[in-house]
Amino acid sequence: MLEISNLHAKVDGKDILRGLSLSVKTGEVHAIMGPNGSGKSTLANVIAGRPGYEVTAGSITYLGKDLLALEAEQRAREGIFLGFQYPVEIPGVSNIYLLKAAVNAVRKHRGEQELDAIDFLALVREKVKIMQMNEQMLYRAVNEGFSGGEKKRNEILQMLMLEPKLAVLDETDSGLDIDALKVVAEGVNRLRAPDRAIVLVTHYQRLLNYIEPDYVHVLAKGRIARSGGKELAQELETRGYGWIETEAAAQRSGAMT
Amino acid sequence: MSVVAVKSAATGFYAARFADLRTRLPGHGLAWLDAARERALRAFEQLGFPTTRDEAWKYSNLALLERRQYAPVSVAAPADPALVVPHDVCGGYLLVFINGQFSAPLSRLPQGTHIGSLGQALQQNPGALRGDIENAPLTHGVAALSVALFADGASIQLAAGTQFSAPIHLLFLSTHADCMISPLNVIVLGEGSTATVIEHYAGVAELPYWSNASTRIRLQANATLEHINVLQESAKAYHTGSITVDQASGSRYNSHSIALGGLFGRKDIGVRLAAEQAQCSLNGLYVTTGREHIDFHTCVDHLVAHGTSREFFKGVLSGASRAVFNGKVVVHPDAQQTDAQQSNKNLLLSEDAEIDTKPQLEIFADDVKCSHGATIGQLDESHVFYLRARGLSEQAARNVLTYAFCEDIIAQLPVEPLRKHLNQALLARLPDGDRLTELI
Incomplete structure (x- = not known):
């Protein structure tokens, strides 16, 4: 589904990703871990097509298409969902409007009819219940005055409405208390399906207790330093990231000599 | 040293039109009114059209308006309801003025109240209007011209304690090219009364005309007025307008200015908080496109203690349009415990758009709470x-x-x-x- 090959990317003129390769197949859940500054969020934003994230080398293929040739909105309509680390507040635009506009943009792209008001509302209500949110929140401005936890629930609500093929969740667990974390994890788990894939970007192993990944990758200095199963995450929890960074540095200097 | 006023061709043109028209203007023959018109005309002749050398007009150039001469005559238009329908958007009561002339058949007036056209009010009870018309401020040349030539307008006189819940919509429609309409509106709210008045200017698309309006508002103790000012003038129209408000103790004036159309617009809003516990809020929104120009000059005078004023204007500019915001708050020496806030936020959507914003505080009292600020940004x-x-x-x-x-x-x-x-x-x-x- 997603093939990332030798990806190099710059942000503000600074090299962040330096030769990252990753292959994600349908049905899989991948966790991308790593210390601060290792390039995790950059990877998520490059996949979503955020302006200012400049790919200088390498390629990303998504469902056989050259992903880097698509605009951000085209990627979204093709089924890529980015769960934001910092969801923005948009005063004056109601949640329900954004959900409707987003769902209909995707449906239109797929050649499907726009949902009528009744079907749409029924669908939203069902998803709101899963996320244990208050329905009133639908009529409030997008994320305005929401707590950190409410914003992240709202991201997952949007994801459930959009039913993406590939969900990339950027630090969705940050700032969540344990109850909210469980609700968010439940929302993500509901999306797991043989025809979808999920990429979880996270700093901590905690989230992975609730969303079990098939693969765990550790980023260091802009590339994948180590890959493994879920036990790798547990090892990181006890040993920290230091040893991986040391190992990566050793490998690099070894490669040079 | 003597100052010799150099009359421009335009000043002479309008003075001559005034001489032609004066006997046909509403209220002619009332000595005080004839004198007030004469005074206003003399002020106009002396002041002329404002130029960009006047500080208050630095960014707003009337040279093209001055060069093009607009006929200050009322052009009768058939009372065609189809004209009004697209603009009849408030529900409630409606006073329609077409090319400056009141149209009774197109209007919906409340029974048994003093709400109607100024022309009629001048026939019925001119004495009640005298003070307000005589004191209509002649802040600049075109405001003076508007008072000299006023051909009609709305007169709203609410008795003490009247609660008017339905909105009163004053709709000024221009359907004729090259005309100048000069409405004068007088709104007086008696003690403890409340009303919502919409002053709405609209025109037939692409028609060049000039709306030159004056609105005089007086709020007696504890009266509340919601005043909504809407500019939806044609793409070739000029609008100049002055609103002056005098507030007695405990009164509230809430003004909302919405500018969504017109080649050139200039609104002067002056509020005098002349008694304690009076409150005013001036909100505004201008959205300009193409080569449009809009200019809001507001001035709030805190004359006595314990007054509150709030001002919040927002603008969105695209194309090569230009907006001017000049918001002045003056806290006079006796106005202790004044609470004044002012803000102007602008969104510039194109490189060629320009905003000149100047929030201004002048404070002559020492125990006050005042703030002001302006922002200009992109999305x-x-x-x-x-x-x-x-x-x-x-x-x-x-x-x-x-x-x-x-x-x-x-x-x-x-x-x-x-x-x-x-x-x-x-x-x-x-x-x-x-x-x-x-x-x-």
């Missing part, structure tokens, strides 16, 4: 990306955010159907904005 690109990442096109994302920027000003309008109408008019000003109608 937040992280917001644009958020919406694109949810599948909205870039243009749709920008429109949604622009609409959201304006939303809080329109949301405060106390007339629901008007909010809807203005939201649509606002979206129509954004590229492909009509696709976003489900927003509202």
Whole structure:
């Protein structure tokens, strides 16, 4: 589904990703871990097509298409969902409007009819219940005055409405208390399906207790330093990231000599 | 040293029209009114058209208006309801003025009240209007011209304690090219009374004309007025207008100025808080496109202690349009415990658009709470990306955010159907904005 090959990317003129390769197949859940500054969020934003994230080398293929040739909105309509680390507040635009506009943009792209008001509302209500949110929140401005936890629930609500093929969740667990974390994890788990894939970007192993990944990758200095199963995450929890960074540095200097 | 006024061709033109018309203007023969008109005309002749050398007109150039001569005559138009329907957007009562002339058949007036045309009021009870007309401020040349030549307007005189819940919609429609309309509106709210008045200027598309309006408002103790000012003039029209407000103790004046159309617009709003515990709020929104120009000059005078004023203007500029905001708050020496806040926020959507903003505080008292500020910015690109990442096109994302920027000003309008109408008019000003109608 997603093939990332030798990806190099710059942000503000600074090299962040330096030769990252990753292959994600349908049905899989991948966790991308790593210390601060290792390039995790950059990877998520490059996949979503955020302006200012400049790919200088390498390629990303998504469902056989050259992903880097698509605009951000085209990627979204093709089924890529980015769960934001910092969801923005948009005063004056109601949640329900954004959900409707987003769902209909995707449906239109797929050649499907726009949902009528009744079907749409029924669908939203069902998803709101899963996320244990208050329905009133639908009529409030997008994320305005929401707590950190409410914003992240709202991201997952949007994801459930959009039913993406590939969900990339950027630090969705940050700032969540344990109850909210469980609700968010439940929302993500509901999306797991043989025809979808999920990429979880996270700093901590905690989230992975609730969303079990098939693969765990550790980023260091802009590339994948180590890959493994879920036990790798547990090892990181006890040993920290230091040893991986040391190992990566050793490998690099070894490669040079 | 003597100052010799050099009359421009335009000054002479309008003075001559005044001489032709004077005997046909409403209230002619009332000595005090004839004298007031004469005084206003002399002020106009002396002041002439403002030029960019006047500090208050530095960024707003009337040279083209001055060169093109507009006929200050009322042109009768058939009372065609189809003209009014698209603008009849407030519900409630309606006073229609076509090319400056009151049209009774197109209006809906409340029974048994003193709400109607100024022309009629001058026939029925001129004494009640005398003070307000005599004191209509002649702040600059064109304001003086408007008072000299006023051909009609609305007269709203509410008795003490009257609670008017239905909005009173004053609709000024221009349907004739090269005309100048000069309405004079007099609004007096008696003690403890309340009303909502919409002063709405609209014109037939692409027609060049000039609306030159004056509105005089007086609020007696504890009266409350919601005053909504809407400019939806034609793409070739000039609008100049002055609003002056005198507030007695405990009165509230809430003004909402919404400018969504017109080649050139200039509004002067002056509020005098002349007794204790008076409050005013001046809100505004201007959305300009193409080569439009809009200029809001506001001045709030805190003359006595314990006054409160709030001012919040927002602007969205695209194309090569230009906006001017000059908001002045003067806290006079006796106005201790004044609470004044002022803010002007602007969104510049294109490189060629220009805003000149000047929030201004002049404080002569020492125990006051005052703040002011202005911002000029672009849309937040992280917001644009958020919406694109949810599948909205870039243009749709920008429109949604622009609409959201304006939303809080329109949301405060106390007339629901008007909010809807203005939201649509606002979206129509954004590229492909009509696709976003489900927003509202």
